[in-house]
Amino acid sequence: MSTHALLTLYNRRCVSVADIPLLEVEEFAAALASSIASGWRIVSLFGVPEDTRALRLCAVLANDDRGLLGATCALVRQEYPALSTSCRQAVRFEREIAEQCGAIPTGHPSLKPLRRHPPDHAPSAWTLPPKNREDFPFDVVHGDEVHEVAVGPVHAGIIEPGHFRFNAHGEEVLSLEIMLGYQHRGVERLLEGSERGRAVLVAESIAGDTVIGHTGAFCGAIEALARSHKTPRAQTIRGIALELERLANHIGDLGALSGDVAYQSSAAFFGRLRGECLNLLMTISGNRYGRGLIRPGGVLFDIPPTMTSEVLRRVERLREEVRPVAELLFENASVQSRFDGVGVVSAEQCRAAGYVGVVARSCRVPVDVRHDFAYGVYRYAQIPVATAWSGDVYARAIVRWLEVQRSMEFIVEQLAALPRGEVLVDCGALRPSELVVALEEGWRGEIAHIVMTDAGGHIRRHKVVDPSFHNWSALSAAMPGNQISDFPLCNKSFNLSYAGHDL
Amino acid sequence: MRAATLVFVMLLAPLIPGIASRTRSILTARRGAPVWQLYSDLWKLSRRGSVYSRTTTVVFRLVPIVLMASVVIAASILPLDGRSAMLRFPGDVVAFAYVLALGRFVLVLGALDTGSSFEGMGASREVTFAALVEFGFFIALASLSVATRELSLSGMLGSPALADTWSSSAPALIMIVAGLFVLLLAECSRSPVDDPTTHLELTMIHEVIVLDHSGPDLAMILYANALKLSVIGALLARVAMPTMELSYAMRVGVLAVGLFAVGVGIGVVESAMARLRLPKVPLYIAGGSALSAFALILLLQ
Numbered sequence: 001m002s003t004h005a006l007l008t009l010y011n012r013r014c015v016s017v018a019d020i021p022l023l024e025v026e027e028f029a030a031a032l033a034s035s036i037a038s039g040w041r042i043v044s045l046f047g048v049p050e051d052t053r054a055l056r057l058c059a060v061l062a063n064d065d066r067g068l069l070g071a072t073c074a075l076v077r078q079e080y081p082a083l084s085t086s087c088r089q090a091v092r093f094e095r096e097i098a099e100q101c102g103a104i105p106t107g108h109p110s111l112k113p114l115r116r117h118p119p120d121h122a123p124s125a126w127t128l129p130p131k132n133r134e135d136f137p138f139d140v141v142h143g144d145e146v147h148e149v150a151v152g153p154v155h156a157g158i159i160e161p162g163h164f165r166f167n168a169h170g171e172e173v174l175s176l177e178i179m180l181g182y183q184h185r186g187v188e189r190l191l192e193g194s195e196r197g198r199a200v201l202v203a204e205s206i207a208g209d210t211v212i213g214h215t216g217a218f219c220g221a222i223e224a225l226a227r228s229h230k231t232p233r234a235q236t237i238r239g240i241a242l243e244l245e246r247l248a249n250h251i252g253d254l255g256a257l258s259g260d261v262a263y264q265s266s267a268a269f270f271g272r273l274r275g276e277c278l279n280l281l282m283t284i285s286g287n288r289y290g291r292g293l294i295r296p297g298g299v300l301f302d303i304p305p306t307m308t309s310e311v312l313r314r315v316e317r318l319r320e321e322v323r324p325v326a327e328l329l330f331e332n333a334s335v336q337s338r339f340d341g342v343g344v345v346s347a348e349q350c351r352a353a354g355y356v357g358v359v360a361r362s363c364r365v366p367v368d369v370r371h372d373f374a375y376g377v378y379r380y381a382q383i384p385v386a387t388a389w390s391g392d393v394y395a396r397a398i399v400r401w402l403e404v405q406r407s408m409e410f411i412v413e414q415l416a417a418l419p420r421g422e423v424l425v426d427c428g429a430l431r432p433s434e435l436v437v438a439l440e441e442g443w444r445g446e447i448a449h450i451v452m453t454d455a456g457g458h459i460r461r462h463k464v465v466d467p468s469f470h471n472w473s474a475l476s477a478a479m480p481g482n483q484i485s486d487f488p489l490c491n492k493s494f495n496l497s498y499a500g501h502d503l
Numbered sequence: 504m505r506a507a508t509l510v511f512v513m514l515l516a517p518l519i520p521g522i523a524s525r526t527r528s529i530l531t532a533r534r535g536a537p538v539w540q541l542y543s544d545l546w547k548l549s550r551r552g553s554v555y556s557r558t559t560t561v562v563f564r565l566v567p568i569v570l571m572a573s574v575v576i577a578a579s580i581l582p583l584d585g586r587s588a589m590l591r592f593p594g595d596v597v598a599f600a601y602v603l604a605l606g607r608f609v610l611v612l613g614a615l616d617t618g619s620s621f622e623g624m625g626a627s628r629e630v631t632f633a634a635l636v637e638f639g640f641f642i643a644l645a646s647l648s649v650a651t652r653e654l655s656l657s658g659m660l661g662s663p664a665l666a667d668t669w670s671s672s673a674p675a676l677i678m679i680v681a682g683l684f685v686l687l688l689a690e691c692s693r694s695p696v697d698d699p700t701t702h703l704e705l706t707m708i709h710e711v712i713v714l715d716h717s718g719p720d721l722a723m724i725l726y727a728n729a730l731k732l733s734v735i736g737a738l739l740a741r742v743a744m745p746t747m748e749l750s751y752a753m754r755v756g757v758l759a760v761g762l763f764a765v766g767v768g769i770g771v772v773e774s775a776m777a778r779l780r781l782p783k784v785p786l787y788i789a790g791g792s793a794l795s796a797f798a799l800i801l802l803l804q
Contacts, residue, residue, distance in 0.1 A: 262698040262778035488703040
């Protein structure tokens, strides 16, 4: 165990940048590999330009069983030995670093760009030759009857753009490669360069369906760096909003899953009930997706007593209405036969690759930030972690249903015992030369906002990791051996964000 | 009179998918599209222009015409009025099946003509399942032929023998009707085999092979499919309710009731169950064929 190479830290607690170990790249690689072997996983691995010639690699690791986070750094030149050779979880992160910072990890299996944009976090003296898409061809499976199917980036439904390339033998998928990046907006640069009032709007727009989740993590990081202490009332309202967002999306997903197997009855009902959840967020925040609710220092809108009773009544009614619909879905044999055994992710795959959220919980890996790295209201009101065993579409659906029930319970309990007090406090200047990791359990899974300040108290680096970044590779790992006609169903059961990945 | 019945069925055809979708919206507590939605769609499409991909050839443009013609010819082989068809000859059963198959063949050629991998996949699925359905369909018709000792559709469905069979061996005929309904859902690309409402290219069977057609061409294809549903529905209705003895108006009335029932039946199935996984579809079709096969065994005794 090489924890001496890791600085231990906690969710939303700042540490001084100077306290983080600064290792040689070989030590750094060894520290990552040995930590991962002893049960840690990578939350984020990113580059920060140190001076004109050197890049600081920062790794943030999590130990879910012990509720600990760890941080470590290394200084590297433009070419350095790839960490991926000894640490599988670093593969995607190093592709990102190669693209964002222009670094060249030698020995990396494939530096195919994740998003296709010019480097925007590179040390200024590095030479950055432009990359051509043509230099990175799609993986091809050779064989007499193997055929390629290309889907997207323009899809038939109203969804985000992404390209899926299948190699298939008849109806059986041999491999799936996912190419994203069409939604890249330069979120991290925008968060670093904008003043706070604008940056929070950017945070709200990272993924349109995870407004509360991303804004909560963003504000958590800013508040920690400003030593601003939210009131209990504000924390509870944030918790309620986060669970409402989870309800809306999980219920919507259950409806979409029903729709994808052409089970019309529950598709229509779930669709309506999703609307009810969004309307509840509308009542609280004035926006169906909760925009404008969460701001550094607390929340902008209080829930007055009359609204409390109204929201309580509506959540109770939702509880009564959603149960029979879920029973309709889960007790239908034809639906079960579609969900069972499709798109299996095993617990071993999950631990090795570091998947998070619903995907991990559906294969018996009980990771949940609300439980493992409790923050805000979740320190006082625990929500049981919902897990399932089989790791297939059915498991991901049933985990969503369990979480729907528990979120409704949570909302009812919290509304009934809303703490008194203000909802917004001051949030001043940021402390200089500190690092904070703010984790939040969004409805898809672990959202991480990692903020590093410079000596002047300005944001030096704002790293965002959406759960989709971890989990897109789970979808490509789950598809081989499945029917190509089951892909849309399988994809829906993951329901990952394109915008959240592309940033 | 026979021509009048054909015109009646051709006018009524777009209503049947509407009835199915209306039934589905009622059963799933939605407001849903109006029952005459397909008429509006056809009217809308017929006023638009068609777009042709540069990779397609004349085959692609022939699709709507040949498909439409094949279904109309199939309709004129079927004794829609309950007595006899416009075209009748010994063995026209086989012609009926293969004229419909010709339409599908051209549709699949058109799909391959576009060079799209989706359409290729859809075409492969379409012909695989069609080949299986064909087998079941012939068993059902063979059973009818055995029951009525006739070799033409007009003879089978328009002869008093069918009514006699209902009184002598009703269970066999019930199995044929049930088997034909199972096959109808597969043949006309309805749930649980196909999902006419999906937008997901990778799961589609029939929808994906008409993806590149547009405007009046698409209107003709949609119409031909609706008419095919009515034609097979009419066959089902005629087997289920022989009307040899009734007046013309009554016979056409019974046909309309039968088609309405088919529409409602499709709607009920579509709201009661999820679509089957693609590898299970052959089993489903085999189940429908097995029903007819049992009927054949009963009738051969």
